[in-house]
Amino acid sequence: EPEVTQTPSHQVTQMGQEVILRCVPISNHLYFYWYRQILGQKVEFLVSFYNNEISEKSEIFDDQFSVERPDGSNFTLKIRSTKLEDSAMYFCASRGGQGIVYGYTFGSGTRLTVV
Amino acid sequence: EDKVVQSPLSLVVHEGDTVTLNCSYEVTNFRSLLWYKQEKKAPTFLFMLTSSGIEKKSGRLSSILDKKELFSILNITATQTGDSAVYLCAVEAGKNYGQNFVFGPGTRLSVLP
Numbered sequence A: 001e002p003e004v005t006q007t008p009s010h011q012v013t014q015m016g017q018e019v020i021l022r023c024v025p026i027s028n029h030l031y032f033y034w035y036r037q038i039l040g041q042k043v044e045f046l047v048s049f050y051n052n053e054i055s056e057k058s059e060i061f062d063d064q065f066s067v068e069r070p071d072g073s074n075f076t077l078k079i080r081s082t083k084l085e086d087s088a089m090y091f092c093a094s095r096g097g098q099g100i101v102y103g104y105t106f107g108s109g110t111r112l113t114v115v
Numbered sequence B: 001e002d003k004v005v006q007s008p009l010s011l012v013v014h015e016g017d018t019v020t021l022n023c024s025y026e027v028t029n030f031r032s033l034l035w036y037k038q039e040k041k042a043p044t045f046l047f048m049l050t051s052s053g054i055e056k057k058s059g060r061l062s063s064i065l066d067k068k069e070l071f072s073i074l075n076i077t078a079t080q081t082g083d084s085a086v087y088l089c090a091v092e093a094g095k096n097y098g099q100n101f102v103f104g105p106g107t108r109l110s111v112l113p
Helices: none
Strands: A005-007 A010-013 A019-024 A031-037 A043-050 A053-057 A065-068 A075-079 A088-095 A110-114 B003-007 B010-014 B019-026 B030-038 B043-049 B056-058 B061-066 B071-076 B085-093 B101-103 B107-112
Touching: A005 A088, A010 A019, A019 A031, A019 A088, A019 A110, A043 A065, A043 A075, A043 B101, A075 A088, B003 B085, B003 B101, B010 B019, B019 B030, B019 B085, B019 B107, B030 B071, B043 B056, B043 B061, B043 B071, B071 B085
Parallel strands: A010 A110, B010 B107
Antiparallel strands: A005 A019, A019 A075, A031 A043, A031 A088, A043 A053, A065 A075, A088 A110, B003 B019, B019 B071, B030 B043, B030 B085, B056 B061, B061 B071, B085 B101, B085 B107
């Protein structure tokens, strides 16, 4: 079964450092998303991406965050200067095009720990 | 503001029991409602519901949507310890296809042997 792959599975970084979280969505999917889940809390939407641009973003997704699809297969989330409160599990998800009726497929997540 | 509420937030049952998990929502331009099961890491897809009154079934799990009353239920019959997980309800809303889903807080189900 097709999978969304995320790397690394766990990253520890110092406050103020930049991190890049990587995702390889399912190959024929058109819509890509990043969500985060702070330990013990609900899943929160960060950003959606379609046709090589951001289609929607939440208030969490401020200027510190950026997304890219650099080579047609990877989908990355960059956090420019990490803060302690950025510690969370970050999930990438992808979804097929219009007319395909099924839900997201989530990646297995990257646990980001900012120290 | 779009909102998804789940109840109960936590539930402890014994193997063999039947459970009903609830999800209610208030969103603009409802498109679909999804149920996910989250164990250790990524949520895994269970059901997608778009029409009222049509029950979706997968083994011991079933779900139904009521778009008039703005809620959905997820039923699990003959629960097993492997059903222990957080069950997430997510609603897709908005004018454009592919917009984000709003997640509820989840129901943590613990099934005791």
